[in-house]
Amino acid sequence: MLQETGIPPLAAQAFPRSGGLLSCEQVPLTDLVSRWGTPLYVYSAGAIRERFAELDGALAPVPHLIAYSVKANGNLGVLRTLAAMGAGADIVSGGELHRALMAGIPADRIMFSGVGKTVHELAAGLNAGIKAFNVESEGELCALSDLACAMGMRAPVALRVNPDIDTPTPHAYTRTGHAATKFGIAAARARSLYNIAAKMPGIRVRGIDVHIGSQILEVGPFRQALEYVLDLAYHLRQSEVELEFLDLGGGLGISYEGGDRISAADWAAEIVPAVAETGLQLVVEPGRFLVGEAGALLTRVLYVKEGGGKRFVITDAGMNDLIRPSHYSGWHAVEPVEAAGRERGRVDVVGPICETGDFLALDREMEVPRPGELLAIMTVGAYGFSMSSQYNQRTRPAEVLVDGKEATLVRRRETLDDLVAAEIGL
Ligand SMILES: Cc1ncc(COP(=O)(O)O)c(C=O)c1O
Known part of the structure; x- marks a missing residue:
């Protein structure tokens, strides 16, 4: 209103x-x-806590992690406010990793997203012991496996898949889920790359990741992305690729002009029951919605x-x-x-x-x-x-x-x- x-x-x-x-x-x-x-x-600080609590409550029926997208606002005071509520972090650079750790966000709640991670950034994530890398290309997957082997480790990984959904966001620059963007691994390639990843010596497959865009005010596109992810998870189970979590990214829209925003309860009503059936953890990466x-x-x-x-x-x-x-x-x-x-x-x-x-x-x-x-x-x-x-x-x-x-x-x-x-x- x-x-x-x-x-x-x-x-x-x-x-x-x-x-x-x-x-x-x-x-x-x-x-x-x-x-x-x-x-x-x-x-x-009160408004940030209120938004976090709203989303946390809506996700309560499933094991979940709210990995706050640091790019939205990386101020340490804001990060500490969210860390105190139990938030994890979604990061896209070594700089954001540094901030998240400084703010006291536990490494095992940190997701490393981003289409162009450098070897130094991959190494920093491995050294910190983050929850997972959201890998966006075959090249990144190979580089990460090689690096992890050289460091005597296995890198926890989700593949960010591109479900080819034309998401209605207010600006073209914030649509990231359709095939012609630079983001993610093409839907047609995802299954075979998971099977390759599962056999790589430096990789431990842990989840599936999507992020379809930002400032989305309808639940439909999220549901469409989830259906794609559930179908992929089903097929990976058939080929004995074990998963621990489904990461549905960020993108929940807010009200700028006083009109309706997306409600955490409506969003969760469409998403949570289907995720609950998989028995997997639900990870979300909201930025704008929280702050x-x-x-x-x-x-x-x-x-x-x-x-x-x-x-x-x-x-x-x-x-x-x-x-x-x-x-x-x-x-x-x-x-x-x-x-x-x-x-x-x-x-x-x-x-x-x-x-x-x-x-x-x-x-x-x-x-x-x-x-x-x-x-x-x-x-x-x-x-x-x-x-x-x-x-x-x-x-x-x-x-x-x-x-x-x-x-x-x-x-x-x-x-x-x-x-x-x-x-x-x-
Ligand atoms: C991978 C990823 N996750 C999460 C977000 C956060 O998006 P939002 O602030 O719309 O929730 C972004 C934003 O660009 C992103 O690229």
Whole structure:
């Protein structure tokens, strides 16, 4: 349901408005800005826990592992919050492995996904003792077997299969389950490659993995992917390839505009009974679902100007801080931090970067802000900071984790020295 504020339900709960002033949990956003400035990412620990508990409860009828997809938001404070709830991690690089382990996520709850793992990354995963590598090609399988043999080990493996499902996601870049993408092992090749893998000296087959895309709001495509996986599992049993888990990836969609999101209960109702019949563990790799609605980006309005029949609200946050609007045509609610009840109008909310594609919201009807006022860009907990850059030599924002009345700075704002710290030989 659309909330009065235009903010999706969980976000509205995590970022309540009282007397016109927006807070995160019990901390007014103006207090956070006074302490740490703008642009500032703010996350609600309570909202993250609530989402995790919802999914965990829905999966309770089967043995399961919620392997949080670190790429959505790898801040150590966020990872520790999830680790304390019993989350594992879905990682795609040596860097994410490092973060997950630092945050206290046990290695045997870590899934290593990704289409292009280097030998160094494979070795790091083996040394750490992760739960499984989601292998995406025959080349990777051979490299992993050779490496594991050389290290005197056997690598735990699931093959990521590509079920050739054309998933309805809001943007083509987030569809990963159809045959023409770079992801996974072609459906037609999967069975024979499993039989080869089962005989490789450095490989121990443990599961099947699929991930069909991101921000999926219907249960149907997940069900279709599961049917493919169940059929494959049946045939592998016939050829005596033993399995321990089925990994159905991530992709559960959230509400950006206040409309319906996918509910964990509806999703589980379609998936869990069939998985229960196999007796196998169910692994899921949600990212956005757990953290997306739990985050806001606070930014200050620098200038307001008119031109070409448009009104531009120029903010101190840009596409380097939040790239979703420009990269995925992502829509985010833009809220005044202190509602003044002023005239509404159509504006483009744009950043300071030298690109026409640098915007946070286009043609948006909202209370027209004045220079110096604060805006909150909502639902940016996933693929917000984690996709940020220093483009235009901008220092990346600070990040704050709020838990009830407590606000903790979990990443300091970068400094000018940080911008040049890795450059040498000058
Ligand atoms: C392999 C894999 N698993 C999980 C995810 C998480 O997706 P989401 O954040 O939509 O849940 C991704 C996202 O790209 C992915 O590539």
